[in-house]
Amino acid sequence: MQTIGYYNGTIAPLEELMIPANDRSNYYADGVYDAAYGRNHKIFALDEHIDRFFKSLSMIRIEPNLTKEELKTLLQSLVDRLDSDEFCLYWHMTRGTALRGHAFPKGVTPNLLVTVRPHKLLDTASCRYKLWSVEDNRYYFCNIKTINLLPNVLANQTAKDHGCDEAIFVRNGYVTEGSHSNMAILKNGRFITAPLTNLILPGVTRLHTLAICREKGIPVEERAFSFAELMDADEVIMMASSVQGVAISHINGTPVGGKDTKTYETIRSAYRQKYLSETE
Amino acid sequence: MQTIGYYNGTIAPLEELMIPANDRSNYYADGVYDAAYGRNHKIFALDEHIDRFFKSLSMIRIEPNLTKEELKTLLQSLVDRLDSDEFCLYWHMTRGTALRGHAFPKGVTPNLLVTVRPHKLLDTASCRYKLWSVEDNRYYFCNIKTINLLPNVLANQTAKDHGCDEAIFVRNGYVTEGSHSNMAILKNGRFITAPLTNLILPGVTRLHTLAICREKGIPVEERAFSFAELMDADEVIMMASSVQGVAISHINGTPVGGKDTKTYETIRSAYRQKYLSETE
Numbered sequence: 001m002q003t004i005g006y007y008n009g010t011i012a013p014l015e016e017l018m019i020p021a022n023d024r025s026n027y028y029a030d031g032v033y034d035a036a037y038g039r040n041h042k043i044f045a046l047d048e049h050i051d052r053f054f055k056s057l058s059m060i061r062i063e064p065n066l067t068k069e070e071l072k073t074l075l076q077s078l079v080d081r082l083d084s085d086e087f088c089l090y091w092h093m094t095r096g097t098a099l100r101g102h103a104f105p106k107g108v109t110p111n112l113l114v115t116v117r118p119h120k121l122l123d124t125a126s127c128r129y130k131l132w133s134v135e136d137n138r139y140y141f142c143n144i145k146t147i148n149l150l151p152n153v154l155a156n157q158t159a160k161d162h163g164c165d166e167a168i169f170v171r172n173g174y175v176t177e178g179s180h181s182n183m184a185i186l187k188n189g190r191f192i193t194a195p196l197t198n199l200i201l202p203g204v205t206r207l208h209t210l211a212i213c214r215e216k217g218i219p220v221e222e223r224a225f226s227f228a229e230l231m232d233a234d235e236v237i238m239m240a241s242s243v244q245g246v247a248i249s250h251i252n253g254t255p256v257g258g259k260d261t262k263t264y265e266t267i268r269s270a271y272r273q274k275y276l277s278e279t280e
Numbered sequence: 281m282q283t284i285g286y287y288n289g290t291i292a293p294l295e296e297l298m299i300p301a302n303d304r305s306n307y308y309a310d311g312v313y314d315a316a317y318g319r320n321h322k323i324f325a326l327d328e329h330i331d332r333f334f335k336s337l338s339m340i341r342i343e344p345n346l347t348k349e350e351l352k353t354l355l356q357s358l359v360d361r362l363d364s365d366e367f368c369l370y371w372h373m374t375r376g377t378a379l380r381g382h383a384f385p386k387g388v389t390p391n392l393l394v395t396v397r398p399h400k401l402l403d404t405a406s407c408r409y410k411l412w413s414v415e416d417n418r419y420y421f422c423n424i425k426t427i428n429l430l431p432n433v434l435a436n437q438t439a440k441d442h443g444c445d446e447a448i449f450v451r452n453g454y455v456t457e458g459s460h461s462n463m464a465i466l467k468n469g470r471f472i473t474a475p476l477t478n479l480i481l482p483g484v485t486r487l488h489t490l491a492i493c494r495e496k497g498i499p500v501e502e503r504a505f506s507f508a509e510l511m512d513a514d515e516v517i518m519m520a521s522s523v524q525g526v527a528i529s530h531i532n533g534t535p536v537g538g539k540d541t542k543t544y545e546t547i548r549s550a551y552r553q554k555y556l557s558e559t560e
Contacts, residue, residue, distance in 0.1 A: 003379075005301055014379070018298040019306065021285055021393060026299065027372075028429040029309035060430065061437070090380060092307075095433075099283075099294070099397065100370060102429070102436035102459055113301060117379065137420035139431055148428040149308040149382070151419055153375075154340065156382035180382055 001081050006114035011078075014115050023111050024095045028102070029148040031094030031111075032056035036204075037119060037241050039086040041079050042279040045241070046072060048204045053091070056145045062095050065109050075114060084118035088242070091115070092147055121244070121275075124268055128249035128257075129166060129238055132159035133227065136169035136176050136199075143198045152179040166238060168251065171199060174224045181240035182206040185225060185233035186260045191267070192229075193239075195222040205239040205271075212270045218263060234260035237267070244271050281361050286394035291358075294395050303391050304375045308382070309428040311374030311391075312336035316484075317399060317521050319366040321359050322559040325521070326352060328484045333371070336425045342375050345389050355394060364398035368522070371395070372427055401524070401555075404548055408529035408537075409446060409518055412439035413507065416449035416456050416479075423478045432459040446518060448531065451479060454504045461520035462486040465505060465513035466540045471547070472509075473519075475502040485519040485551075492550045498543060514540035517547070524551050 005017030024030035034053040038044045050068050057064050066074070071091075079089055096108030138151045155167035156179040167179040175183055176194060182203040184193035191213045194200050213220045230236060235257040236248035245268050248257055285297030304310035314333040318324045330348050337344050346354070351371075359369055376388030418431045435447035436459040447459040455463055456474060462483040464473035471493045474480050493500045510516060515537040516528035525548050528537055 007301060015300075015302065017301040019301050020295075021287060021297040021299050021395070022295065023306070024433075025306045025309075026303070026393070027313075027427060028433050029305075029427060030430055030433050033307075060434065100395070102433050103440045104433075104437050113306070115301070115380070139419045140417035141431075146430050147307060147309060148430045150310055150340065150426050150428045151421075153308050153310050153382050153384075157341070157384050160383045 002083055002118070004078050004081055004114070004116040006078055006112070008111055014117065019111070019113065020097050022097045022099060024098065024105075025092070025111070025147060027100045029146065031062070031092050032060060032144060032146050033090065033092035034145055035088060035090040035241060037086075037088055037121065038079070039279045041082070043075065043079060043089060044275055044279055045204050045208065046075070048207065052145065052202060052204065057093060059141070059144045060146065061104070062093060062110055064093060066112070078114055078116050082116045082118070086118065086120050088117050088119035089114070119242070122246065124244060124246045124272070128247045130164040130250040131166055131168045131178070131236070131238070131248055131252075132162045132164040133168045133170050133252055134158055136171035138169070141198050142176070142200055143196070143202060145201060155179045162253075164250075170227050173226050175227060175230050176200050178238055178240070180242070181238045184209070184237045184239060185230060186235040186237070186263050187229070187233050189260070189263060190219045190221055192221045192223065192225050194224055203239055205241050205244060208274065209239055209245055209267060209271060212267055212274070216266055216270060218267070231256055233257060235264045237264065244268075244275060282363055282398070284358050284361055284394070284396040286358055286392070288391055294397065299391070299393065300377050302377045302379060304378065304385075305372070305391070305427060307380045309426065311342070311372050312340060312424060312426050313370065313372035314425055315368060315370040315521060317366075317368055317401065318359070319559045321362070323355065323359060323369060324555055324559055325484050325488065326355070328487065332425065332482060332484065337373060339421070339424045340426065341384070342373060342390055344373060346392070358394055358396050362396045362398070366398065366400050368397050368399035369394070399522070402526065404524060404526045404552070408527045410444040410530040411446055411448045411458070411516070411518070411528055411532075412442045412444040413448045413450050413532055414438055416451035418449070421478050422456070422480055423476070423482060425481060435459045442533075444530075448510075450507050453506050455507060455510050456480050458518055458520070460522070461518045463510075464489070464517045464519060465510060466515040466517070466543050467509070467513050469540070469543060470499045470501055472501045472503065472505050474504055483519055485521050485524060488554065489519055489525055489547060489551060492547055492554070496546055496550065498547070511536055513537060515544045517544065524548070524555060
């Protein structure tokens with residue numbers, strides 16, 4: 001199949017898949033999601049994504065009606081149906097289907113949606129991204145991967161309106177993260193990224209990048225860094241499963257980074273190698 | 281019909297209505313909503329709800345594909361199909377249907393969902409509600425009626441877990457609003473409610489209640505009031521289209537209010553009279 005949509009046992013081309021209007025995703029964004037990428041029908045870092053997904057479910061009090069192993073088996077079986085070599089795998093679970101009412105509905109089971117689509121990974125060796133900064137006016141549980149994403153949509157579109165690739169959120173003068181990414185800087189050979197608090201998503205790519213830095217002897221600091229530090233950094237790096245790591249050339253139209261290509265390239269190429277070897 | 285679901289021209293019993301998985305409500309909560317109540321197939325305060333809805337659309341940059349008048353005609357035609365005397369009317373518009381991607385999709389038209397269900401208004405003359413307070417950790421555009429409602433769902437459920445009817449949000453020691461309502465207090469004969477900022481929804485019931493107070497010579501103050509003031513108020517009043525105004529008996533298990541039943545009853549009965557006469 002060219003695209004795959006799955007909903008509670010029904011499989012269809014994604015563009016044709018239907019869900020009930022009363023799915024609580026539709027009225028309340030009452031659910032959480034995760035997404036992973038891969039090639040050769042192999043899903044990269046699936047365990048990390050599954051673990052985060054189950055944590056997200058727990059934090060919004062949805063009790064999943066399948067185990068981690070059952071979900072992994074299902075996701076793999078859907079990826080196996082895709083014609084394409086490289087893919088994006090997305091899934092979300094919502095609290096259930098019920099007439100609209102804020103409180104948790106009684107006697108319902110969660111809904112599981114899965115989508116699989118072709119996705120060609122960006123060649124990050126030969127490009128740099130541009131960012132546009134926006135005020136981080138989101139809620140205070142950005143550590144949960146919920147589908148309440150309108151603030152992220154609006155931020156991302158603002159970036160696009162300014163000819164940029166991604167938005168970067170700034171809260172009280174400090175960089176939190178992107179609209180669908182984490183952010184890091186290199187300064188004097190050190191890799192600096194925001195700590196895991198309720199202000200950012202615990203990114204899987206962030207986690208792997210930190211591990212790579214440690215393996216390569218690059219000192220890491222998990223601490224809040226300011227917008228001024230961002231603009232003055234030797235390199236700025238955006239991290240997301242969809243792009244892995246990509247260096248930044250401009251923020252708000254001002255050139256940034258480009259002063260430590262060696263360290264950036266060490267990290268970037270190690271990450272790509274890890275991805276290629278694990279999806280061989 | 282006993283319940284009505286409408287989606288982009290298709291009409292079905294709400295429980296059977298289906299929407300595409302790729303509706304951006306489902307991935308991003310990328311839409312806004314409104315809801316009104318009525319009886320005898322007459323929709324109460326429809327103009328105010330329509331005006332707010334179009335403002336919400338504008339604030340998240342969705343261009344509606346119908347006019348206010350066309351929407352009003354459509355909503356009335358759907359209400360006319362319902363068997364029930366009293367009803368709840370809900371509608372939302374989302375940015376469109378497209379493969380998942382944060383930025384606004386190109387070349388799509390908005391999706392319109394409408395639901396109509398029986399709803400019996402609470403007899404507020406003979407009951408009082410209980411509230412449970414929660415920290416207001418929501419985003420900073422609560423003035424837009426978006427479907428990013430998971431924080432409201434979780435707050436409301438926490439209230440229910442404590443045997444209460446509604447949650448009350450407190451941000452930095454000040455009362456903002458409820459999970460689906462505005463809040464007010466009476467103190468020394470004055471009606472006090474939070475001002476219209478980005479921290480609260482501009483409630484239609486709040487608007488009407490302020491007008492009634494002014495008509496009846498009750499002084500009003502639109503200003504932030506603290507949690508301490510709330511607990512010490514002569515009366516606490518919750519305002520929502522679904523209940524109009526209802527007095528509060530307990531907050532977090534502690535008795536509150538009950539010290540100015542006369543002023544409360546003046547407001548409550550005037551509101552009910554307005555509703556009854558406009559839906560005659």
